Amino acid sequence: MNPVKPGETRRTPWIVGVSGASGTPYAASVLRALLAAGESVDLVVSRASRLTLLDETGIAFRDAHWRDDLREWLSRGADGKPDTFTVDLDGVRHWAAGDLAAGPSSGSYPSKGMLIVPASTACVAGVALGLSKDLLQRAASVTLKEGRTLVVAVRETPLNGQTLRHLVTLDDAGATVVPASPAFYAGATHIQDLVDFVAGRVLDAAGVEHGLYRRWAGGLGGGSRTE
Template identity: 35%
Template sequence: MQTKRIILAISGASGIQYSLDVAQGLANAGIEIHLILSTAARTVMQHEDINPESLLSLAHTDHDPNNIAAPPASGSWQHDGMIVCPCSMASLAAIANGLGTNLMHRAADTCLKEGRRLIIVPRETPLNAIHMENMLKANRAGATILPACPGFYHQPSTIPDLTRHLAGKILDQLEIPHTLYKRWGE
């Protein structure tokens, strides 16, 4: 059986810990991670005190975000889905409107045109009408919109409890087994 391959793209929105937890969950499940880390994401990582190596060490490949000739840009390159977490409103707008000017946006556009799973995790508040219209547009094109909204039914007591819960919800969308949070009724 071939190893699953997932693209994990990280834009310049706050909430990089979510993507770190997603990457850890993917790595724990034996998933081949293809990382696209934007320049803005690296800036946010500095502000959120997250070492880029903590993500890079989990990735099978770290793709240059400016290389639109990298494998994830092509529909002929096989993979099992893409996660954009966190997703800035600028990246959401580019994805929703088919603006493939960098690898992240082009790979997301390729997912939509090929009918592959694309999970977008917007991290912004409050939302204006343009943000909501772009989410609706991306959803209508085939993306799953999974906002970074923590749940509390699992009785979190720490910030990692909250971030792992959201990471688990993302992995659920791709049917990837995990133990990141306690499920309802368990």
């Protein structure tokens, strides 16, 4: 344990969990925006999500080389082109998904809350049932029991009755469910715009300032590019 020294500010991160659903660009957008906002991040990348990341980006996320792999991942846009973004990873701490002794596994570990993006139906079920089979699920359970913000960006379609009941359970427990459902009123002209809209709504639910999408201003035609 590292006590806070006089004059220092306690590091209070957002925990970001990435599960195995398709949608790794959503996670990348959320992570970039959190860091751009000056927030600290504790990152948990599930084993299943590493397969999705490899499939969607060609990047193999390795615990021993997480910083290099994360930098490459976050530098890419939603279209897969490299070197689209520049990121500073000084505010990021990585925890292995199998490390159940990690900081976020305890309620005494300080955090602002947790964002699960994307959230697979298996992840939703695990959190709703309190399974804590890995660090991602355990951290989410801790977030709920401590009364902190939990945002679950579920990415699946169609949703069956079982998953819907799990989502209601999470809502009843105090989580905010944000379906990965892009809107078009913000004037999207690129796939990155649609990704950023979903990421922005996740951050809205967490109360984090960002400029990822153009907000509704109350006038029709705001999303048209022909005006």
